[in-house]
Amino acid sequence: xxxxxxxxxxxxxxxSPFVCRVRIALKLKEIEYKYVEENLGNKSEELIKxxxxxxxxxxxxxxxxxxSESLVILEYIDEIWKQxxxxxxxxxxxxxxxxxxxxxxxxxxxxSFKSVFTIDENERxxxxxxxxxxxxILENELKGKFFGGEEINFVDIAAVFIAFWIPLxxxxxxLKLFTDEKFPKLYNWSQEFLNHPVVKESLPPRDPLFAFxxxxxxxxxxxxx
Numbered sequence: 001x002x003x004x005x006x007x008x009x010x011x012x013x014x015x016s017p018f019v020c021r022v023r024i025a026l027k028l029k030e031i032e033y034k035y036v037e038e039n040l041g042n043k044s045e046e047l048i049k050x051x052x053x054x055x056x057x058x059x060x061x062x063x064x065x066x067x068s069e070s071l072v073i074l075e076y077i078d079e080i081w082k083q084x085x086x087x088x089x090x091x092x093x094x095x096x097x098x099x100x101x102x103x104x105x106x107x108x109x110x111x112s113f114k115s116v117f118t119i120d121e122n123e124r125x126x127x128x129x130x131x132x133x134x135x136x137i138l139e140n141e142l143k144g145k146f147f148g149g150e151e152i153n154f155v156d157i158a159a160v161f162i163a164f165w166i167p168l169x170x171x172x173x174x175l176k177l178f179t180d181e182k183f184p185k186l187y188n189w190s191q192e193f194l195n196h197p198v199v200k201e202s203l204p205p206r207d208p209l210f211a212f213x214x215x216x217x218x219x220x221x222x223x224x225x
Contacts, residue, residue, distance in 0.1 A: 007061070007064065010035050010058060011036045011060075012035065019058040020204065021071075022077075024198060024202045047059060056068065074154060104159055108138070111127045111131035111134065116213075152193065173217070178190075
């Protein structure tokens with residue numbers, strides 16, 4: 001647990017998968033912290049002060065020292081609080097965990113969002129193909145119940161986007177990209193992961209988030225006409 005001498009704060013936005021990563025790690029580590037909800041349409045002075053370069057969430061503040069970028073924050077949390085480790089001890093396995101987590105951000109997050117929020121049909125199909133190919137690659141890397149074996153680890157936390165956000169945004173257009181038929185191992189992993197007590201308590205409410213993304217999609221469609 002964080003001691004009374006430690007000031008731990010998280011600046012975030014409820015619907016962000018990157019913020020959710022940090023919340024899962026903090027819950028897993030049993031770290032007490034103050035959560036500050038940011039309005040990204042009207043960014044606070046505190047957010048701009050702590051993240052002047054990107055002005056994005058999440059920002060993790062530990063004893064008034066800010067850290068941004070979710071994967072960097074996860075590593076920092078794991079180095080400071082040793083209980084319930086999320087990165088492997090073995091240097092090679094740690095490197096693999098970093099590699100696959102970055103792979104998720106580089107190859108899956110953007111393509112999966114764009115497979116819904118791209119109006120041009122040809123461009124949208126390219127994003128669907130890119131996301132499908134990347135998910136197949138990740139499917140082949142899953143060897144156990146979780147990426148961390150019997151316990152969730154760094155890659156599992158990074159992949160919360162796949163388990164929660166992909167099905168949610170794809171439901172808007174009834175896109176059947178991530179299914180148990182196409183990705184049996186990843187799909188089973190997603191169900192185990194979402195039912196993990198720590199994860200369940202860290203996820204945002206689904207219905208308001210679905211309504212937000214649906215309105216965003218409808219706005220894009222309307223603007224394109």
